[in-house]
Amino acid sequence: MKLSVVDNRTRLAELAIDPAVTRLRRELAEQSAAFETAPAGLIMAWAVERFGPKLALSCSFQESVLIDIAVAVDPSIEVVFLDTGSHFPETLEYVESIRARYDLNLRVVHPVAGAENHPCGTAQCCEFRKVRPLRQALAGKDGWVTGLKRADAATRRHAPIVAYDDSWGMVKINPLAIWTHRDLVSYARDHDIPQHPLRSQGYVSIGCAPTTLPVAEGEDLRAGRWADSDKTECGLHL
Ligand code: SF4
Numbered sequence: 001m002k003l004s005v006v007d008n009r010t011r012l013a014e015l016a017i018d019p020a021v022t023r024l025r026r027e028l029a030e031q032s033a034a035f036e037t038a039p040a041g042l043i044m045a046w047a048v049e050r051f052g053p054k055l056a057l058s059c060s061f062q063e064s065v066l067i068d069i070a071v072a073v074d075p076s077i078e079v080v081f082l083d084t085g086s087h088f089p090e091t092l093e094y095v096e097s098i099r100a101r102y103d104l105n106l107r108v109v110h111p112v113a114g115a116e117n118h119p120c121g122t123a124q125c126c127e128f129r130k131v132r133p134l135r136q137a138l139a140g141k142d143g144w145v146t147g148l149k150r151a152d153a154a155t156r157r158h159a160p161i162v163a164y165d166d167s168w169g170m171v172k173i174n175p176l177a178i179w180t181h182r183d184l185v186s187y188a189r190d191h192d193i194p195q196h197p198l199r200s201q202g203y204v205s206i207g208c209a210p211t212t213l214p215v216a217e218g219e220d221l222r223a224g225r226w227a228d229s230d231k232t233e234c235g236l237h238l
Pocket of ligand 1: 084086119120121122123125126127129130207208210211
């Protein structure tokens, strides 16, 4: 169901004063603090134990460390990939290679109707190709695992490890929140995880092809995303 802006504000206001949500928020804040030094596998195990089949993991497939950690805990965890229709061919090949490697329970979702009316780089383009398809894919889930990291960008510096996300109405789990880019590279090397083919060409944060550029040494890791505009997020992690 599509909510108008006014309906959505009303729903968020209701959630803000719902005692059950307030309790959950408080509980998760304590849990998040306790996880600050925990290994990602332990955080995943907590999420699998708590949410069971009502847990899903979304992955952009710029790398697959989180998948490696998640399937070690639950080989059948549902993994969602947003095929925006604008990915690099290398990303789509990488998705298939990782699907085969882990025999993934992969769900590929596509843009919703009307996406073709919104040009690449606009907020509505991400809304129709990412946000709405993901909302549909996560319908009925209570927990959502993401690969979000504080080191990705200044806008993510304070990301919690677990928290109730009001705008999505579910618990968001970020097992890699405290990881650095170097941690990811080391883990991938130590576990022999294949790299995205564009990594060797300087691409670090890899999204849709028209809005992704390689990153120079010392630049913000997400500097190559929407590099010619003010846009920094696609709307999934606001
Ligand atoms: S990242 Fe760019 S091309 Fe991809 S959905 Fe968003 S605006 Fe559209």
